Amino acid sequence: FRTCVCVEMDRDSIRTLNHNTRWPVIDRDITTVSSDEILETGGLRKGEVDLVAGGPPCQPFSKSAYWSTGDTKRLDDPRASTLGEYMRVVEETLPRTFLLENVFGLTYEGKDEGYQFLLKRVEEINKNAGVEYVVEAKVLNAARFGVPQIRERVFLIGSRDGKPFSFPNPTHQLP
Secondary structure, three states: OOOOOEEOOOHHHHHHHHHHOOOOEEOOOHHHOOHHHHHHHHOOOOOOOOEEEEOOOOHHHOHHHHHHHOOOOHHHOHHHHHHHHHHHHHHHHOOOEEEEEEEHHHHOOOOOHHHHHHHHHHHHHHHHHOOOOEEEEEEEEHHHHOOOOOOEEEEEEEEOOOOOOOOOOOOOOOO
């Protein structure tokens, strides 16, 4: 993949991106950025995007929030609105593939409103746009793929052509 555009609002992250990459960075909150601006900045049209990748804030679904308060706010947390913004961009750009990464708490049984919201939005996009996104989700531990930290994350990958995604096999073992 070649990164055509990045949307980021954190000042330190923007400085890091600008220092280490030549990617065009739209340095605002995603709620203020239209998909037309994203496509124009990336020099693309709707349907030409190969991948929309994102990691909406995880605090609404994290185990840490559960430990500190006894529960998480999940969709009632204002930061969870970024799930809807992410899906808005998917719907308005119709990428060949999308990848969403978050804490695995997003998919906890009985507390998976965020995950169910995403699946419902995919169904709506399929119906409204006449596409066939199929979503595969899996919790992966980064250490099992060579990242030097034990970090479990859920990955949701959607393919517009209706073909299911096959997650790779781990390359490393945990001690």
